[in-house]
Amino acid sequence: xxxxxxxxxxxxxxxxxxxxxxxxxxxxxxxxxxxxxxxxxxxxxxxxxxxxxxxxxxxxxxxxxxxxxxxxxxxxxxxxxxxxxxxxxxxxxxxxxxxxxxxxxxxxxxxxxxxxxxxxxxxxxxxxxxxxxxxxxxxxxxxxxxxxxxxxxxxxxxxxxxxxxxxxxxxxxxxxxxxxxxxxxxxxxx
Numbered sequence: 001x002x003x004x005x006x007x008x009x010x011x012x013x014x015x016x017x018x019x020x021x022x023x024x025x026x027x028x029x030x031x032x033x034x035x036x037x038x039x040x041x042x043x044x045x046x047x048x049x050x051x052x053x054x055x056x057x058x059x060x061x062x063x064x065x066x067x068x069x070x071x072x073x074x075x076x077x078x079x080x081x082x083x084x085x086x087x088x089x090x091x092x093x094x095x096x097x098x099x100x101x102x103x104x105x106x107x108x109x110x111x112x113x114x115x116x117x118x119x120x121x122x123x124x125x126x127x128x129x130x131x132x133x134x135x136x137x138x139x140x141x142x143x144x145x146x147x148x149x150x151x152x153x154x155x156x157x158x159x160x161x162x163x164x165x166x167x168x169x170x171x172x173x174x175x176x177x178x179x180x181x182x183x184x185x186x187x188x189x190x
Contacts (some may be wrong), residue, residue: 052103
């Protein structure tokens with residue numbers, strides 16, 4: 001089995017080279033599947049990543065949730081402390097700025113911290129997954145730290161393209177499994 005670093009490089013190369021239309025079409029199917037779920041319907045506080053570099057697109061989902069009056073929480077990356085500050089998003093138009101890494105996040109004066117214990121649903125990004133619901137992210141542990149703080153009953157749902165889900169990936173004791181992985185072709189869950 002390939003190690004995490006090699007798998008990450010290989011998968012990012014494939015994902016980064018996707019055609020924009022292909023990425024958009026598949027993202028729309030994935031988000032439609034997610035929003036049809038009961039766990040989505042019941043969720044009042046949703047933590048969702050801001051997509052970049054051909055990740056499954058989340059802006060449509062974010063706008064939909066704001067319209068539905070859900071509390072939408074997005075990450076602010078604190079690079080000094082290597083941590084994510086979950087921040088409530090009130091307005092796509094007024095609260096977002098582009099980070100130095102190229103993705104959108106809350107402007108510093110718009111950060112409204114929300115504790116992970118308040119989340120009902122976390123829409124999780126990742127680079128590589130497996131059918132046993134394991135996840136390989138970018139290797140900094142940002143999401144693992146949030147996922148281990150969730151309240152009982154909160155769900156971690158990863159969204160990914162089908163090619164990102166392999167039969168098996170290396171996993172360690174401290175890695176947190178997803179409750180579900182949704183791709184344009186499949187849904188993996190326990």
